[in-house]
């Protein structure tokens with residue numbers, strides 16, 4: 001057996017996935033070879049895959065035999081400095097191991113902030129003497145939880161946190177001098193974020209923006225059906241669009257058909273859209289979004305029963 005793999009119920013654990021709170025089921029449906037589910041952590045006998053619904057993916061798993069709490073901490077420290085714990089049982093022993101490790105700073109981020117650069121691993125105790133660890137997690141945040149310093153006065157709702165997170169993960173944001181469209185923009189959380197970034201924003205919705213957001217300099221609003229907005233309108237004015245955002249509540253298929261026209265037109269540089277589901281998600285439509293070149297689909301920490309599709313021009317396919 002290759003080093004670092006553990007036989008667990010006669011199957012080798014090859015990959016592990018942490019689901020977001022309340023979203024274990026869609027993640028489980030996406031994965032093959034599920035060996036065990038521990039709390040929100042799913043262990044699989046299959047090679048790692050970029051599961052849409054995972055909040056954190058544990059790659060290149062190692063299983064460590066530990067003789068004691070000190071030994072566990074020593075072995076983890078020998079791999080790298082920073083670790084976070086996902087604990088589903090043996091909580092006290094797991095916490096004692098964590099306490100022996102160097103502290104990891106996890107203060108809320110002020111938006112905008114760059115992504116943390118220090119690698120952050122994850123570990124859990126499978127039993128008293130067996131630790132499962134990954135030094136190569138998909139998220140640089142502890143258990144994929146991206147927390148921000150909140151603004152209770154500016155935005156009209158909490159949707160702004162979703163865009164904070166999407167832009168932080170993209171490693172870029174709208175700039176002063178750029179032109180953005182925000183469809184399904186009301187009451188205006190996302191429009192508020194774009195305006196805070198210094199970019200001009202046209203917000204589109206069938207309902208009005210909050211008065212506070214509507215009154216911001218650089219924000220304009222059109223009350224209309226988002227799907228009547230097509231690239232030709234802007235091509236006729238020879239107008240480039242730097243960012244197209246959508247948080248419209250609609251069927252994923254409808255969003256896909258609309259967004260495809262925008263992507264194919266080549267008129268817009270960057271896209272961030274939420275794909276919303278009623279009940280269980282249909283993975284075939286999600287796969288269609290993911291197949292759009294240089295794009296990715298993620299379940300953000302701030303997403304509910306929805307995924308976020310993004311296509312960012314500054315990211316090459318190797319960054320995704």
Ligand SMILES: C[S@@+](CC[C@H](N)C(=O)[O-])C[C@H]1O[C@@H](n2cnc3c(N)ncnc32)[C@H](O)[C@@H]1O
Nearest residue numbers: 159184186187188189190205206225226247249
């Ligand atoms: C989740 S809310 C958007 C919240 C917004 N992103 C924010 O930060 O405040 C979804 C919005 O989509 C709008 N909507 C739904 N269908 C629409 C359509 N066909 N055209 C325009 N807006 C639509 C709704 O009116 C609603 O305001």
